[in-house]
Amino acid sequence: MPTALDYEPMILRPRGTEPTPLSPIQEEILELKRARNAVILAHNYQIESIQRVADYVGDSLGLSYQAQAADADVILFCGVHFMAETAKIVNPSKTVLLPDLAAGCSLSDSCPADRLEAYKKANPGLYVVAYINCSAGVKALSDVICTSGNAMKIVGRVPADREILFVPDQNLGQWVAQKTGRRMRLWPGSCYAHVLFTVRALEKIKARFPGAPVVAHPECVAAVRDMADEVCSTELMVKFCRETPASEVIVVTESGMLHRLRREIPDKTFIAGPTDSCACNDCRYMKMNTIEKVRDALRDLQPAIEMPEPIRSAALVPIQRMLDWSRA
Numbered sequence: 106m107p108t109a110l111d112y113e114p115m116i117l118r119p120r121g122t123e124p125t126p127l128s129p130i131q132e133e134i135l136e137l138k139r140a141r142n143a144v145i146l147a148h149n150y151q152i153e154s155i156q157r158v159a160d161y162v163g164d165s166l167g168l169s170y171q172a173q174a175a176d177a178d179v180i181l182f183c184g185v186h187f188m189a190e191t192a193k194i195v196n197p198s199k200t201v202l203l204p205d206l207a208a209g210c211s212l213s214d215s216c217p218a219d220r221l222e223a224y225k226k227a228n229p230g231l232y233v234v235a236y237i238n239c240s241a242g243v244k245a246l247s248d249v250i251c252t253s254g255n256a257m258k259i260v261g262r263v264p265a266d267r268e269i270l271f272v273p274d275q276n277l278g279q280w281v282a283q284k285t286g287r288r289m290r291l292w293p294g295s296c297y298a299h300v301l302f303t304v305r306a307l308e309k310i311k312a313r314f315p316g317a318p319v320v321a322h323p324e325c326v327a328a329v330r331d332m333a334d335e336v337c338s339t340e341l342m343v344k345f346c347r348e349t350p351a352s353e354v355i356v357v358t359e360s361g362m363l364h365r366l367r368r369e370i371p372d373k374t375f376i377a378g379p380t381d382s383c384a385c386n387d388c389r390y391m392k393m394n395t396i397e398k399v400r401d402a403l404r405d406l407q408p409a410i411e412m413p414e415p416i417r418s419a420a421l422v423p424i425q426r427m428l429d430w431s432r433a
Protein backbone atom coordinates (compact mmCIF):
# COMPACT_ATOMS: atom_id res chain seq x y z
CA MET A 106 0.00 0.00 0.00
CA PRO A 107 1.65 3.32 -1.02
CA THR A 108 2.20 5.84 1.76
CA ALA A 109 1.19 9.52 1.50
CA LEU A 110 3.32 12.02 -0.40
CA ASP A 111 5.84 13.82 1.81
CA TYR A 112 5.28 17.10 -0.08
CA GLU A 113 2.64 18.93 -2.08
CA PRO A 114 2.68 17.80 -5.73
CA MET A 115 3.29 20.35 -8.49
CA ILE A 116 -0.08 20.72 -10.21
CA LEU A 117 -0.90 23.05 -13.11
CA ARG A 118 -4.68 23.45 -13.11
CA PRO A 119 -6.80 24.81 -15.97
CA ARG A 120 -6.61 28.56 -16.42
CA GLY A 121 -8.28 31.00 -18.77
CA THR A 122 -7.07 31.02 -22.38
CA GLU A 123 -6.35 34.77 -22.10
CA PRO A 124 -2.52 35.10 -22.02
CA THR A 125 -0.95 37.25 -19.31
CA PRO A 126 0.80 40.37 -20.68
CA LEU A 127 4.50 40.06 -21.53
CA SER A 128 7.04 41.52 -19.10
CA PRO A 129 9.32 44.43 -20.13
CA ILE A 130 12.26 42.03 -20.66
CA GLN A 131 10.13 39.75 -22.86
CA GLU A 132 9.09 42.81 -24.92
CA GLU A 133 12.76 43.80 -25.19
CA ILE A 134 13.59 40.30 -26.49
CA LEU A 135 10.89 40.50 -29.17
CA GLU A 136 12.26 43.89 -30.25
CA LEU A 137 15.85 42.54 -30.40
CA LYS A 138 14.61 39.51 -32.31
CA ARG A 139 13.22 41.79 -35.04
CA ALA A 140 16.36 43.96 -35.08
CA ARG A 141 18.69 40.94 -35.35
CA ASN A 142 16.48 39.03 -37.81
CA ALA A 143 16.54 36.13 -35.38
CA VAL A 144 14.35 33.11 -34.76
CA ILE A 145 13.99 31.69 -31.24
CA LEU A 146 13.74 27.90 -30.98
CA ALA A 147 13.00 26.51 -27.51
CA HIS A 148 12.84 23.02 -26.08
CA ASN A 149 9.74 21.94 -24.13
CA TYR A 150 11.81 21.96 -20.88
CA GLN A 151 12.59 25.67 -20.97
CA ILE A 152 11.08 27.99 -18.35
CA GLU A 153 7.67 29.42 -19.21
CA SER A 154 8.87 32.99 -19.81
CA ILE A 155 11.29 31.72 -22.49
CA GLN A 156 8.70 29.44 -24.10
CA ARG A 157 6.40 32.46 -24.49
CA VAL A 158 8.86 34.48 -26.58
CA ALA A 159 9.89 31.53 -28.78
CA ASP A 160 8.83 31.15 -32.41
CA TYR A 161 8.74 27.39 -31.98
CA VAL A 162 8.63 25.17 -28.88
CA GLY A 163 9.09 21.44 -29.34
CA ASP A 164 11.09 18.24 -28.94
CA SER A 165 14.55 17.46 -30.32
CA LEU A 166 13.18 16.15 -33.62
CA GLY A 167 10.89 19.10 -34.33
CA LEU A 168 13.65 21.50 -33.32
CA SER A 169 16.11 19.85 -35.74
CA TYR A 170 13.70 20.27 -38.66
CA GLN A 171 13.00 23.87 -37.63
CA ALA A 172 16.72 24.65 -37.35
CA GLN A 173 17.41 23.25 -40.80
CA ALA A 174 14.54 25.21 -42.37
CA ALA A 175 15.33 28.50 -40.57
CA ASP A 176 16.07 31.37 -42.95
CA ALA A 177 16.67 34.10 -40.34
CA ASP A 178 20.26 35.36 -39.89
CA VAL A 179 20.40 34.21 -36.27
CA ILE A 180 19.06 31.09 -34.52
CA LEU A 181 18.80 31.64 -30.78
CA PHE A 182 18.53 28.13 -29.39
CA CYS A 183 16.99 27.85 -25.94
CA GLY A 184 17.88 24.32 -24.92
CA VAL A 185 21.12 22.51 -24.15
CA HIS A 186 24.46 22.44 -25.95
CA PHE A 187 23.96 19.34 -28.13
CA MET A 188 20.71 20.82 -29.46
CA ALA A 189 22.30 24.13 -30.47
CA GLU A 190 25.24 22.21 -31.92
CA THR A 191 22.80 20.18 -34.05
CA ALA A 192 21.27 23.43 -35.32
CA LYS A 193 24.72 24.66 -36.37
CA ILE A 194 25.50 21.33 -38.05
CA VAL A 195 22.34 21.41 -40.19
CA ASN A 196 22.37 25.15 -40.92
CA PRO A 197 26.03 26.27 -40.77
CA SER A 198 25.71 29.67 -42.43
CA LYS A 199 23.60 30.98 -39.53
CA THR A 200 24.83 32.46 -36.29
CA VAL A 201 23.62 29.94 -33.70
CA LEU A 202 23.44 31.28 -30.15
CA LEU A 203 22.99 29.37 -26.89
CA PRO A 204 22.14 31.60 -23.88
CA ASP A 205 24.55 29.67 -21.62
CA LEU A 206 27.35 27.61 -23.19
CA ALA A 207 27.65 25.59 -19.97
CA ALA A 208 24.15 24.12 -20.49
CA GLY A 209 25.30 20.56 -21.13
CA CYS A 210 23.64 17.16 -20.70
CA SER A 211 24.56 14.20 -18.48
CA LEU A 212 23.68 11.77 -21.25
CA SER A 213 25.92 13.50 -23.72
CA ASP A 214 28.74 13.55 -21.13
CA SER A 215 28.39 9.80 -20.56
CA CYS A 216 29.73 9.04 -24.03
CA PRO A 217 32.94 10.96 -24.86
CA ALA A 218 33.96 10.71 -28.53
CA ASP A 219 37.39 9.23 -27.74
CA ARG A 220 35.82 6.36 -25.77
CA LEU A 221 33.36 5.61 -28.56
CA GLU A 222 36.19 5.70 -31.08
CA ALA A 223 38.21 3.21 -29.01
CA TYR A 224 35.17 0.94 -28.58
CA LYS A 225 34.49 0.94 -32.32
CA LYS A 226 38.13 0.09 -33.04
CA ALA A 227 38.00 -2.83 -30.58
CA ASN A 228 34.64 -4.02 -31.97
CA PRO A 229 34.71 -3.48 -35.74
CA GLY A 230 31.59 -3.78 -37.89
CA LEU A 231 29.05 -2.32 -35.44
CA TYR A 232 26.29 -0.06 -36.81
CA VAL A 233 26.17 2.94 -34.45
CA VAL A 234 22.74 4.44 -33.74
CA ALA A 235 23.26 7.56 -31.63
CA TYR A 236 20.52 9.26 -29.66
CA ILE A 237 20.68 12.95 -30.57
CA ASN A 238 21.70 13.71 -26.94
CA CYS A 239 25.41 13.43 -27.77
CA SER A 240 28.25 15.69 -28.91
CA ALA A 241 29.10 16.56 -32.51
CA GLY A 242 32.22 14.39 -32.11
CA VAL A 243 30.06 11.34 -31.26
CA LYS A 244 27.65 12.12 -34.10
CA ALA A 245 30.61 12.24 -36.47
CA LEU A 246 31.44 8.64 -35.45
CA SER A 247 27.85 7.38 -35.86
CA ASP A 248 25.92 5.83 -38.74
CA VAL A 249 22.54 7.35 -37.95
CA ILE A 250 21.03 9.61 -35.30
CA CYS A 251 17.65 9.17 -33.63
CA THR A 252 15.49 11.05 -31.17
CA SER A 253 12.97 9.72 -28.68
CA GLY A 254 10.29 10.66 -31.24
CA ASN A 255 11.60 8.45 -34.06
CA ALA A 256 13.92 5.88 -32.44
CA MET A 257 11.80 2.85 -33.34
CA LYS A 258 11.41 3.95 -36.94
CA ILE A 259 15.15 4.61 -37.29
CA VAL A 260 16.21 1.30 -35.72
CA GLY A 261 13.69 -0.43 -38.00
CA ARG A 262 15.58 0.93 -41.03
CA VAL A 263 18.99 -0.43 -40.01
CA PRO A 264 19.94 -3.40 -42.23
CA ALA A 265 18.97 -6.64 -40.45
CA ASP A 266 22.43 -8.18 -40.90
CA ARG A 267 24.18 -5.40 -38.95
CA GLU A 268 24.74 -5.52 -35.20
CA ILE A 269 23.64 -2.25 -33.58
CA LEU A 270 25.50 -0.32 -30.91
CA PHE A 271 23.04 2.14 -29.36
CA VAL A 272 24.61 5.16 -27.62
CA PRO A 273 24.47 6.86 -25.15
CA ASP A 274 21.13 6.16 -23.37
CA GLN A 275 20.73 2.61 -22.08
CA ASN A 276 17.13 3.28 -21.00
CA LEU A 277 15.92 4.58 -24.35
CA GLY A 278 17.92 1.80 -26.04
CA GLN A 279 16.36 -0.86 -23.84
CA TRP A 280 12.85 0.51 -24.56
CA VAL A 281 13.49 0.48 -28.33
CA ALA A 282 14.89 -3.06 -28.13
CA GLN A 283 11.78 -4.20 -26.23
CA LYS A 284 9.43 -2.51 -28.73
CA THR A 285 11.19 -3.61 -31.91
CA GLY A 286 12.54 -6.98 -30.80
CA ARG A 287 15.93 -5.93 -32.20
CA ARG A 288 18.92 -6.96 -30.10
CA MET A 289 21.37 -4.12 -29.54
CA ARG A 290 24.51 -3.44 -27.57
CA LEU A 291 23.69 -0.58 -25.16
CA TRP A 292 26.14 2.10 -24.07
CA PRO A 293 25.85 2.47 -20.26
CA GLY A 294 24.74 6.13 -20.18
CA SER A 295 21.65 7.69 -18.63
CA CYS A 296 19.90 10.98 -17.97
CA TYR A 297 20.57 11.96 -14.37
CA ALA A 298 17.17 13.70 -14.18
CA HIS A 299 14.93 10.96 -15.60
CA VAL A 300 16.47 8.16 -13.53
CA LEU A 301 15.36 10.04 -10.38
CA PHE A 302 11.75 9.00 -11.05
CA THR A 303 11.01 5.87 -8.99
CA VAL A 304 8.25 3.28 -8.70
CA ARG A 305 7.73 4.31 -5.06
CA ALA A 306 7.21 7.99 -5.91
CA LEU A 307 4.92 7.10 -8.80
CA GLU A 308 2.82 4.76 -6.67
CA LYS A 309 2.26 7.59 -4.22
CA ILE A 310 1.16 10.11 -6.83
CA LYS A 311 -1.07 7.54 -8.53
CA ALA A 312 -2.76 6.86 -5.19
CA ARG A 313 -3.44 10.59 -4.85
CA PHE A 314 -4.82 10.91 -8.42
CA PRO A 315 -6.28 7.46 -9.13
CA GLY A 316 -8.11 8.48 -12.34
CA ALA A 317 -5.11 10.15 -13.98
CA PRO A 318 -3.20 8.25 -16.68
CA VAL A 319 0.60 8.37 -16.59
CA VAL A 320 2.71 9.49 -19.55
CA ALA A 321 6.48 8.96 -19.19
CA HIS A 322 9.61 9.73 -21.17
CA PRO A 323 11.60 6.70 -22.42
CA GLU A 324 14.72 7.97 -20.60
CA CYS A 325 13.04 6.72 -17.38
CA VAL A 326 14.10 3.32 -16.04
CA ALA A 327 12.16 0.21 -17.14
CA ALA A 328 10.24 -0.23 -13.86
CA VAL A 329 8.88 3.32 -14.17
CA ARG A 330 8.14 2.96 -17.90
CA ASP A 331 6.21 -0.22 -17.11
CA MET A 332 3.86 1.76 -14.85
CA ALA A 333 3.03 4.29 -17.57
CA ASP A 334 -0.04 4.25 -19.81
CA GLU A 335 2.08 5.81 -22.56
CA VAL A 336 5.85 6.17 -23.10
CA CYS A 337 6.87 8.76 -25.67
CA SER A 338 8.86 11.85 -26.63
CA THR A 339 7.88 15.23 -25.25
CA GLU A 340 6.13 16.18 -28.51
CA LEU A 341 4.03 13.03 -28.47
CA MET A 342 3.11 13.80 -24.85
CA VAL A 343 1.18 16.81 -26.12
CA LYS A 344 -0.79 14.54 -28.49
CA PHE A 345 -1.44 11.96 -25.75
CA CYS A 346 -2.66 14.59 -23.27
CA ARG A 347 -4.89 16.20 -25.89
CA GLU A 348 -6.46 12.92 -26.97
CA THR A 349 -6.94 11.16 -23.63
CA PRO A 350 -10.51 11.48 -22.32
CA ALA A 351 -9.02 12.00 -18.83
CA SER A 352 -9.11 15.53 -17.41
CA GLU A 353 -5.98 15.02 -15.26
CA VAL A 354 -2.65 13.54 -16.43
CA ILE A 355 0.51 12.63 -14.48
CA VAL A 356 3.50 13.72 -16.59
CA VAL A 357 6.76 11.90 -15.83
CA THR A 358 9.46 14.06 -17.34
CA GLU A 359 11.18 17.40 -16.76
CA SER A 360 8.71 19.88 -15.25
CA GLY A 361 9.06 22.56 -17.98
CA MET A 362 6.89 20.26 -20.08
CA LEU A 363 3.86 21.22 -18.03
CA HIS A 364 3.97 24.83 -19.28
CA ARG A 365 3.67 23.78 -22.91
CA LEU A 366 0.85 21.38 -21.99
CA ARG A 367 -1.12 23.99 -20.08
CA ARG A 368 -0.73 26.56 -22.85
CA GLU A 369 -1.93 24.20 -25.55
CA ILE A 370 -4.49 22.20 -23.55
CA PRO A 371 -5.87 24.83 -21.18
CA ASP A 372 -8.87 22.83 -19.98
CA LYS A 373 -6.93 19.96 -18.36
CA THR A 374 -4.90 19.52 -15.15
CA PHE A 375 -1.27 18.36 -15.31
CA ILE A 376 0.54 16.82 -12.37
CA ALA A 377 4.33 16.69 -12.42
CA GLY A 378 5.73 13.22 -11.86
CA PRO A 379 7.55 13.44 -8.51
CA THR A 380 10.86 11.94 -7.40
CA ASP A 381 11.46 10.46 -3.95
CA SER A 382 12.58 13.81 -2.61
CA CYS A 383 10.73 16.53 -4.51
CA ALA A 384 7.42 17.37 -6.15
CA CYS A 385 8.82 17.71 -9.64
CA ASN A 386 12.06 17.26 -11.54
CA ASP A 387 14.07 20.03 -13.18
CA CYS A 388 17.03 19.40 -15.49
CA ARG A 389 19.78 21.57 -14.03
CA TYR A 390 21.23 22.13 -17.51
CA MET A 391 17.98 23.17 -19.19
CA LYS A 392 17.35 25.57 -16.33
CA MET A 393 20.68 27.37 -16.85
CA ASN A 394 18.98 29.45 -19.54
CA THR A 395 17.28 32.44 -17.99
CA ILE A 396 15.22 35.18 -19.60
CA GLU A 397 18.07 37.67 -18.90
CA LYS A 398 20.61 35.44 -20.67
CA VAL A 399 18.25 35.17 -23.66
CA ARG A 400 18.09 38.97 -23.85
CA ASP A 401 21.86 39.33 -23.47
CA ALA A 402 22.59 36.73 -26.15
CA LEU A 403 20.41 38.54 -28.68
CA ARG A 404 21.88 41.90 -27.72
CA ASP A 405 25.55 40.77 -27.85
CA LEU A 406 25.21 38.03 -30.52
CA GLN A 407 27.05 35.62 -28.25
CA PRO A 408 27.75 33.00 -26.97
CA ALA A 409 27.83 31.45 -30.43
CA ILE A 410 28.30 27.78 -31.34
CA GLU A 411 31.40 27.01 -33.40
CA MET A 412 33.05 23.72 -34.34
CA PRO A 413 35.75 22.50 -36.73
CA GLU A 414 34.37 22.04 -40.26
CA PRO A 415 35.54 18.40 -40.60
CA ILE A 416 33.56 17.46 -37.45
CA ARG A 417 30.51 19.41 -38.63
CA SER A 418 30.42 17.85 -42.07
CA ALA A 419 30.99 14.32 -40.69
CA ALA A 420 28.24 14.84 -38.09
CA LEU A 421 25.82 16.08 -40.74
CA VAL A 422 25.81 12.70 -42.56
CA PRO A 423 24.04 10.65 -39.83
CA ILE A 424 21.78 13.58 -38.89
CA GLN A 425 20.66 14.01 -42.49
CA ARG A 426 20.10 10.24 -42.72
CA MET A 427 17.81 10.51 -39.69
CA LEU A 428 15.91 13.49 -41.07
CA ASP A 429 15.38 11.67 -44.39
CA TRP A 430 14.38 8.33 -42.81
CA SER A 431 12.13 10.07 -40.31
CA ARG A 432 10.23 11.96 -43.02
CA ALA A 433 9.69 8.85 -45.17
Ligand code: 13P
Pocket residue numbers: 149163164165166238252253254296322324337338339340
Ligand atom coordinates in the same frame (compact mmCIF):
# COMPACT_ATOMS: atom_id res chain seq x y z
P1 13P B 1 12.65 14.99 -26.43
O1 13P B 1 13.28 14.92 -27.77
O2 13P B 1 11.60 13.92 -26.20
O3 13P B 1 12.08 16.34 -26.18
O4 13P B 1 13.76 14.70 -25.32
C1 13P B 1 14.87 15.50 -25.16
C2 13P B 1 15.52 15.34 -23.86
O5 13P B 1 16.59 15.85 -23.60
C3 13P B 1 14.85 14.53 -22.88
O6 13P B 1 15.55 14.58 -21.69
Ligand code: SF4
Pocket residue numbers: 185209210211212213238296297298299324359388389390391
Ligand atom coordinates in the same frame (compact mmCIF):
# COMPACT_ATOMS: atom_id res chain seq x y z
FE1 SF4 C 1 20.17 15.75 -20.85
FE2 SF4 C 1 18.51 14.66 -19.11
FE3 SF4 C 1 18.70 17.29 -19.22
FE4 SF4 C 1 17.50 15.91 -21.24
S1 SF4 C 1 16.78 16.12 -19.12
S2 SF4 C 1 18.99 17.58 -21.43
S3 SF4 C 1 18.77 14.04 -21.24
S4 SF4 C 1 20.36 15.87 -18.60
